[in-house]
Amino acid sequence: MNIESFFSENTKKALENNPPGEWMPETPNKCIRLSSGFPEPSLVPVTELKKAIVGLLEEEEDLPFHYLGSPRMANLKRQIQKRLVERQIDVSDGELLITSGACQAIDLIARILITNDTTVAIEAPTYMEALEIFQNYTHNFISIPVDQFGLQTLEFEKILVERKGKGLPLPRFLYTIPTFQNPTGTTMTLHRRQHLLELASEYNFLILEDDAYGELFFDKCLLSLKALDKKGRVLHVGSLSKVVAPGLRIGWVVGPSKSITALAWFKKDLDHPFSQAAMATYLDNTDFQLRLNVLRGRYRTKCEVLILALEKFLPKSVSWHIPEGGYFVWIKITGVDTGGLLTKALLEGVSFVPGKHFFLDQNAGKEFLRLSFSYSSEKEIVQGIKKLGKVVKGYLK
Amino acid sequence: MNIESFFSENTKKALENNPPGEWMPETPNKCIRLSSGFPEPSLVPVTELKKAIVGLLEEEEDLPFHYLGSPRMANLKRQIQKRLVERQIDVSDGELLITSGACQAIDLIARILITNDTTVAIEAPTYMEALEIFQNYTHNFISIPVDQFGLQTLEFEKILVERKGKGLPLPRFLYTIPTFQNPTGTTMTLHRRQHLLELASEYNFLILEDDAYGELFFDKCLLSLKALDKKGRVLHVGSLSKVVAPGLRIGWVVGPSKSITALAWFKKDLDHPFSQAAMATYLDNTDFQLRLNVLRGRYRTKCEVLILALEKFLPKSVSWHIPEGGYFVWIKITGVDTGGLLTKALLEGVSFVPGKHFFLDQNAGKEFLRLSFSYSSEKEIVQGIKKLGKVVKGYLK
Numbered sequence: 001m002n003i004e005s006f007f008s009e010n011t012k013k014a015l016e017n018n019p020p021g022e023w024m025p026e027t028p029n030k031c032i033r034l035s036s037g038f039p040e041p042s043l044v045p046v047t048e049l050k051k052a053i054v055g056l057l058e059e060e061e062d063l064p065f066h067y068l069g070s071p072r073m074a075n076l077k078r079q080i081q082k083r084l085v086e087r088q089i090d091v092s093d094g095e096l097l098i099t100s101g102a103c104q105a106i107d108l109i110a111r112i113l114i115t116n117d118t119t120v121a122i123e124a125p126t127y128m129e130a131l132e133i134f135q136n137y138t139h140n141f142i143s144i145p146v147d148q149f150g151l152q153t154l155e156f157e158k159i160l161v162e163r164k165g166k167g168l169p170l171p172r173f174l175y176t177i178p179t180f181q182n183p184t185g186t187t188m189t190l191h192r193r194q195h196l197l198e199l200a201s202e203y204n205f206l207i208l209e210d211d212a213y214g215e216l217f218f219d220k221c222l223l224s225l226k227a228l229d230k231k232g233r234v235l236h237v238g239s240l241s242k243v244v245a246p247g248l249r250i251g252w253v254v255g256p257s258k259s260i261t262a263l264a265w266f267k268k269d270l271d272h273p274f275s276q277a278a279m280a281t282y283l284d285n286t287d288f289q290l291r292l293n294v295l296r297g298r299y300r301t302k303c304e305v306l307i308l309a310l311e312k313f314l315p316k317s318v319s320w321h322i323p324e325g326g327y328f329v330w331i332k333i334t335g336v337d338t339g340g341l342l343t344k345a346l347l348e349g350v351s352f353v354p355g356k357h358f359f360l361d362q363n364a365g366k367e368f369l370r371l372s373f374s375y376s377s378e379k380e381i382v383q384g385i386k387k388l389g390k391v392v393k394g395y396l397k
Numbered sequence: 398m399n400i401e402s403f404f405s406e407n408t409k410k411a412l413e414n415n416p417p418g419e420w421m422p423e424t425p426n427k428c429i430r431l432s433s434g435f436p437e438p439s440l441v442p443v444t445e446l447k448k449a450i451v452g453l454l455e456e457e458e459d460l461p462f463h464y465l466g467s468p469r470m471a472n473l474k475r476q477i478q479k480r481l482v483e484r485q486i487d488v489s490d491g492e493l494l495i496t497s498g499a500c501q502a503i504d505l506i507a508r509i510l511i512t513n514d515t516t517v518a519i520e521a522p523t524y525m526e527a528l529e530i531f532q533n534y535t536h537n538f539i540s541i542p543v544d545q546f547g548l549q550t551l552e553f554e555k556i557l558v559e560r561k562g563k564g565l566p567l568p569r570f571l572y573t574i575p576t577f578q579n580p581t582g583t584t585m586t587l588h589r590r591q592h593l594l595e596l597a598s599e600y601n602f603l604i605l606e607d608d609a610y611g612e613l614f615f616d617k618c619l620l621s622l623k624a625l626d627k628k629g630r631v632l633h634v635g636s637l638s639k640v641v642a643p644g645l646r647i648g649w650v651v652g653p654s655k656s657i658t659a660l661a662w663f664k665k666d667l668d669h670p671f672s673q674a675a676m677a678t679y680l681d682n683t684d685f686q687l688r689l690n691v692l693r694g695r696y697r698t699k700c701e702v703l704i705l706a707l708e709k710f711l712p713k714s715v716s717w718h719i720p721e722g723g724y725f726v727w728i729k730i731t732g733v734d735t736g737g738l739l740t741k742a743l744l745e746g747v748s749f750v751p752g753k754h755f756f757l758d759q760n761a762g763k764e765f766l767r768l769s770f771s772y773s774s775e776k777e778i779v780q781g782i783k784k785l786g787k788v789v790k791g792y793l794k
Contacts, residue, residue, distance in 0.1 A: 001628050003653045006569055006603055008512040011659055044459040053450060062441040065642035100497070103665055115405040129665065136663060172403055206403055231398050245462035247670035256400045262408055266533060268500055268526065272669055273644040 010116070014136045025342065027351040032384035035351040036375040037182065037327050043298060044245045045282070045291070052282035060277070070277035072284070079283040080238070080252055086289075087214070088227040089236065094257040097264055100272060102212050102239040102251040106130050106175075108263045109208055109235055109253065110137045113172055121171035123151050125330075125358030125365060127182045127210065130175055141360050142171055148321055150188025151176055153195040160203045173206040173235075178225055180213040180326025183358045183370035187324055193225055200233045212239045215292055217325035218300040232256045240279060242327065242374075243295060248275045296325075299374060302381060303329070306373040309382045313389030315396060327374035330355075333392060338369040341395055350387040407513070411533045422739065424748040429781035432748040433772040434579065434724050440695060441642045442679070442688070449679035457674070467674035469681070476680040477635070477649055483686075484611065485624040486633065491654040494661055497669060499609050499636040499648040503527050503572075505660045506605055506632055506650065507534045510569055518568035520548050522727075522755030522762060524579045524607065527572055538757050539568055545718055547585025548573055550592040557600045570603040570632075575622055577610040577723025580755045580767035584721055590622055597630045609636045612689055614722035615697040629653045637676060639724065639771075640692060645672045693722075696771060699778060700726070703770040706779045710786030712793060724771035727752075730789060735766040738792055747784040 004012070027033060056064055056072060063069035077096060084091055099105040106129075114120065114137035122131065124143035134141070142163075144156045156174075163170055174196075178188035188196070200207055209225040226236035232255075239251040249272065253263055306329055307322055320331045331352075333341070338354040345352060355368025371388075373381055401409070424430055453461055453469060460466035474493060481488055496502040503526075511517065511534035519528065521540035531538070539560075541553045553571075560567055571593075575585035585593070597604055606622040623633035629652075636648040646669065650660055703726055704719055717728045728749075730738070735751040742749060752765025768785075770778055 001630060003603075003629065003656045007509055007659060008515065010512065011509045011663075015659055015662060038463055041459045041463070044462045046454065046459045046462065049462060050451075050454045053454075054447075057443065057447045057450075062438045062443045062642075065441045065443065065446060065644035066435055066438070067638075067643045069644065100669065107665065112404055112408045115407065118405065133665065206400075232400065233398060241464075245459075246464045247462035247466065247674075249669050249671075259400045262404060262412055265412060266408075268504065268530065272497065272646050272672060274642075274646075274672060274675075275669060277644075278671075 010136070013139065017135055017139070024353065024357065025346065028346060030349060031346060032350045032380045032387065033375055034371045034381070034384045034388070035353045037372050038246065038375045039242060040298070040302070040375055040377070043295060045286075048286060049245060049278070049282050052285055053278050056277055056281045064274045064277040067273060070273055072277040072280040073273060075284055076250070076276050076280035079280060083215075083288065084254065087221070087224060089224065089254060091254050092257070095254055095260055097253045097260045097267070098271070098276060099251045099253060099267065101241055101246070101249040102210060102237050103129060103133070104267070105237040105251050105253045106208070106210070107133050108266055109237070110134055111266050112259065112262045113206070114138050117169075119169045119171045121156070121174040121205070122360065123176055123181070124360065125183050125355065125368070126175065127177060128357045130210065131358070131360065134175070140169070143360055144174070146181065146184055146186060148186055150178055150181065150186050150192055151196065153192045153199065156196070157199055160199060164203070170203050171205045173208050174200070175208045175210065176225070177210040177212070179211060179222060180216065180323055180328070182213070182326070183328055183353065183355070184330040185321055185323030185326055185328040186330070187222060190222060193223070193228055197225065197228060197231070197233070201231055205233075207234045209234050209236045211236060212242055213326035214238070215243055216295060216299055216327070218296060218303070219324065226254060235259060243292065244279065244282065248279050250275060250279045299325075299327070302373040302378060305378045306371065306381050306385065309385035313386045315389070315393055317396070318392065327372050329371045329373065331369050331371060332367055333369070334367055336392065336395055337366050339366070341369070341391060344395065345388060345391045348387045348391050350384040350391070352388070407533070410536065414532055414536070421750065421754065422743065425743060427746060428743060429747045429777045429784065430772055431768045431778070431781045431785070432750045434769050435643065435772045436639060437695070437699070437772055437774070440692060442683075445683060446642060446675070446679050449682055450675050453674055453678045461671045461674040464670060467670055469674040469677040470670060472681055473647070473673050473677035476677060480612075480685065481635075481651065484618070484621060486621065486651060488651050489654070492651055492657055494650045494657045494664070495668070495673060496648045496650060496664065498638055498643070498646040499607060499634050500526060500530070501664070502634040502648050502650045503605070503607070504530050505663055506634070507531055508663050509656065509659045510603070511535050514566075516566045516568045518553070518571040518602070519757065520573055520578070521757065522580055522752065522765070523572065524574060525754045527607065528755075528757065531572070537566070540757050541571070543578065543581055543583060545583055547575055547578065547583050547589055548593065550589045550596065553593070554596055557596060561600070567600050568602045570605050571597070572605045572607065573622070574607040574609070576608060576619060577613065577720055577725070579610070579723070580725055580750065580752070581727040582718055582720030582723055582725045583727070584619060587619060590620070590625055594622065594625060594628070594630070598628055602630075604631045606631050606633045608633060609639055610723035611635070612640055613692060613696055613724070615693060615700070616721065623651060632656060640689065641676065641679065645676050647672060647676045696722075696724070699770040699775060702775045703768065703778050703782065706782035710783045712786070712790055714793070715789065724769050726768045726770065728766050728768060729764055730766070731764055733789065733792055734763050736763070738766070738788060741792065742785060742788045745784045745788050747781040747788070749785070
């Protein structure tokens with residue numbers, strides 16, 4: 001019996017487009033992981049989380065182990081609302097849904113908005129996991145280029161005008177990471193943000209704003225699309241994975257209440273009571289502004305170390321964008337296929353993510369790669385870039 | 398702007414069919430909850446879980462808080478494989494997927510198998526949450542009646558013969574809870590299990606076996622459909638929610654490796670590293686057979702207490718099925734609308750689930766209700782049934 005014959009058409013298509021196992025090669029354990037978009041282990045508040053968990057269990061006994069038992073779960077929503085208000089996003093209870101990380105949020109949004117023939121606009125390049133998720137639902141994409149000032153809204157407008165003129169379908173929504181984008185580290189200017197919101201009104205589409213890195217600015221904070229949105233066109237996705245710990249999987253969506261009702265309907269009881277109660281207790285006990293200041297300082301320093309190492313060890317023909325926050329630096333090496341480069345880099349003991357994984361048209365990403373300064377220590381970053389420099393120079397010979 | 402105009406057709410249909418908020422009325426806090434399919438609080442191993450979590454954090458520090466950091470996560474798979482082998486289900490790594498509870502497993506299976514026009518066979522009555530999930534994907538259902546010996550396979554065969562004769566679509570899969578069914582507590586006989594597997598081969602459909610209660614037998618254990626399946630037609634879903642703690646949300650799917658690959662593709666990184674590592678540590682430290690024996694004894698006693706109370710306090714016209722395991726007793730009260738009865742019962746201080754919620758055709762469930770003996774204490778069970786008796790007698794006057 002062939003089980004694949006029972007798969008839905010969508011499933012067959014998704015598997016065909018994305019052969020599982022042919023994604024990134026495994027990173028050997030001893031490698032310096034400049035590929036990983038993880039927080040630095042020493043910046044995960046282990047002691048505080050442990051204290052929160054032990055305290056929670058002493059206070060509530062069995063409650064956090066039940067489906068909906070822990071009273072602390074309600075605090076999580078309040079704590080997230082507090083974080084949002086500080087960023088000028090004022091949300092009522094009915095406009096906020098807690099999810100299992102940003103990925104569940106993106107997946108749920110895809111579920112409520114996308115039909116087989118829905119057109120979705122994405123940034124090129126964009127977060128690969130989001131791209132994979134969308135490809136599970138549709139195959140109609142419009143790729144909008146990103147430059148050092150973020151998504152090129154003028155290019156986007158041109159595309160919209162042209163599609164409208166030709167009677168082609170307009171996008172139902174745009175997926176964007178406007179602040180410290182994954183993978184480029186770029187930030188959309190305020191002017192472009194406003195232009196984008198105008199386009200959304202004019203061409204009647206929604207904006208899915210992925211703000212996973214928004215709180216991790218080095219110096220100055222920009223208003224999010226959601227904070228600027230007066231028309232209710234922005235669904236805002238956030239996460240505590242980058243600022244607390246990814247393993248507890250806490251994310252959220254902010255949006256018009258009717259969209260939250262629909263998302264909640266598809267989410268069902270896929271809540272994680274224990275994780276939510278643990279995170280709520282941790283936040284209740286934490287001066288989060290203080291924590292954010294520490295994180296910002298640390299990641300700024302690590303970014304500086306990476307940039308200095310790039311200047312020191314990479315050949316002159318290599319260029320990059322210096323980010324103002326987040327986790328990533330985007331590198332261009334003209335004349336190099338970064339997919340092939342990775343094989344050599346892994347042998348040398350350093351990993352990165354080849355640019356192709358962030359593009360729908362993988363060819364477009366051939367000369368790019370993403371480096372992360374978040375996970376590795378300063379010492380490892382310097383060693384890693386030194387190794388990368390050696391590999392690049394060998395490759396260019 | 399009307400956000401609903403952006404919803405996919407499927408979403409609109411799902412919300413229309415299932416208006417959120419019009420489901421069960423809220424159960425007041427002081428009520429005796431004979432509605433809740435939760436484990437008894439005192440049977441959740443709080444001390445052991447706490448010990449496991451503290452031990453895990455001491456041993457692994459920050460690792461369980463990362464995306465994939467904890468080495469213990471691998472043990473969870475081995476522990477579940479061990480539990481399955483004891484039930485004569487021998488699975489390789491590639492045939493097992495860990496999920497966030499049984500619900501995520503059911504949702505993922507629906508995703509890979511169902512297209513808009515897919516026909517799904519379900520038991521009538523069946524687990525309401527599964528029914529809700531399927532309704533998010535299709536509206537073509539075949540309801541197969543359940544009697545005291547489980548799903549009526551002869552009736553099912555008649556329906557299949559008739560549909561084949563008429564050229565109507567046959568089901569792509571059947572969703573069944575063969576052992577201690579939710580809500581009826583009934584168990585499919587071995588004879589019917591074999592018949593069902595023959596039907597699956599003859600009419601070329603898959604079987605989604607929900608085995609959430611399978612380990613909670615009072616006296617004797619029956620072979621699951623998966624253990625009997627020689628053709629690879631059964632996707633077997635299990636959970637630790639009923640035998641350890643629902644709040645950690647650990648479930649799984651067993652199936653042919655190609656189906657597991659597809660399910661994993663749609664699951665993405667929606668894993669819960671912390672939960673999985675915590676549960677693995679708990680299982681590593683626990684004599685689970687001993688624990689199961691304790692649970693079986695306790696739930697058997699509680700079921701007996703409930704049945705005795707029913708005999709004592711309910712009028713003669715009320716009938717029920719005595720289960721041989723699980724959490725539930727299914728009651729029939731001829732001439733009573735149990736939806737209306739619930740309003741009065743809640744005022745009296747006891748809750749149950751009206752039968753209608755377990756049927757696609759809600760009218761079919763009008764005279765039934767589900768009682769759970771799992772959550773409340775023996776004393777509460779007796780008090781609750783006494784209250785229920787009073788309400789029923791008042792209603793029948």
